[in-house]
Amino acid sequence: MSPAKTLKVRVALLCVLVGTxxxxxxxxxxxxxxxxxxxxxxxxxxEAAHFGLWRICTKRIFVGDKERSCGPITLPGExxxxxxxHFNPGENSEIFEVxxxxxxxxxxxxxxxxxxxxxxxxxxCALLSFRKxxxxxxxxxxxxxIFAGLCLSVSAEVTRQSVQRMVDSEHTAWIAHSLAWSFICxxxxxxxxxxxxxxxxxxxxxxxPRDPWESCMDAEPEH
Numbered sequence: 527m528s529p530a531k532t533l534k535v536r537v538a539l540l541c542v543l544v545g546t547x548x549x550x551x552x553x554x555x556x557x558x559x560x561x562x563x564x565x566x567x568x569x570x571x572x573e574a575a576h577f578g579l580w581r582i583c584t585k586r587i588f589v590g591d592k593e594r595s596c597g598p599i600t601l602p603g604e605x606x607x608x609x610x611x612h613f614n615p616g617e618n619s620e621i622f623e624v625x626x627x628x629x630x631x632x633x634x635x636x637x638x639x640x641x642x643x644x645x646x647x648x649x650x651c652a653l654l655s656f657r658k659x660x661x662x663x664x665x666x667x668x669x670x671x672i673f674a675g676l677c678l679s680v681s682a683e684v685t686r687q688s689v690q691r692m693v694d695s696e697h698t699a700w701i702a703h704s705l706a707w708s709f710i711c712x713x714x715x716x717x718x719x720x721x722x723x724x725x726x727x728x729x730x731x732x733x734x735p736r737d738p739w740e741s742c743m744d745a746e747p748e749h
Contacts, residue, residue, distance in 0.1 A: 531729060535664065538725040539652060542671050545718030546645050549678055552712035553638050556581050556607070559689045560704050578708055579635040579685070583607040630688035634681045638712075641677035644670045645719070661730065668727035675719030682712045 552558075556578030563572055575584045585605045648670030655663035686705065693703050 535726065535729050538722050538729060541718050541722035541725070542648075542652075545671075545675070545715045545722060546649070548711045548715035548718065549641060549645065549674070552678075552708050552715060553579060553642060555708040555711075556583055557706040557708040558685050558712070559709060560706050561689075561692070562703070576706060579631070579638055579681075581607055630684055630691070634684040634688065637677050637681040637684065641674045641681065644674035644677065648674065648723075664726055664730035668723045668725075668730060671719050671723030671726065675716045675723060678712055678719065679716040682709060682716065685709065 557576050558578045559576065561575040561577075563574070573584050573586055575582055577583065583605060584607075648667045651663045651667035651670065655661055655667060686709070689703050689705070
């Protein structure tokens, strides 16, 4: 592999590395979405919430005279976090169970785990490719990174639809929602994994023939 091509491969892998870090941050944190209830009384407390793939956290926030909404979630208040019941039956998370379908949450979490699995396998292939005469392993590595980006984007979309159905449900107290920084990390990670994986795949493909009559088999091998 030529020095110029090696540099391009390293840039693509750096893009994948940043996407991997952001994917890990998104999966382990619980700020995918923030939920706010309707505020009927002032000078009292309201209960806002934020959640991720595994748990939901509620916070009691004081509402002043001029406040029209509950929040922002960064305000001080009593915080209580619990894992979703379908992941830990011993935890108390009735709010989430009643206001959304648990299939959405399970699907989003499972797809995110598949994404991390693809990242791990792709990274193993990429590390093995650094050995002499094993550049061909960059091709499966790039495919695994592309699959990881696709899975993470699907997980983000499932979560978005889950939040929307939760707010639209008649059995919920939430009337407003916003997608938070963990969700943004997931979207950026998916984009970086897709771009890095596609770039790595293009770089790992055999060189195209220079002339119309030159076949791929007759092309000069790359060193």
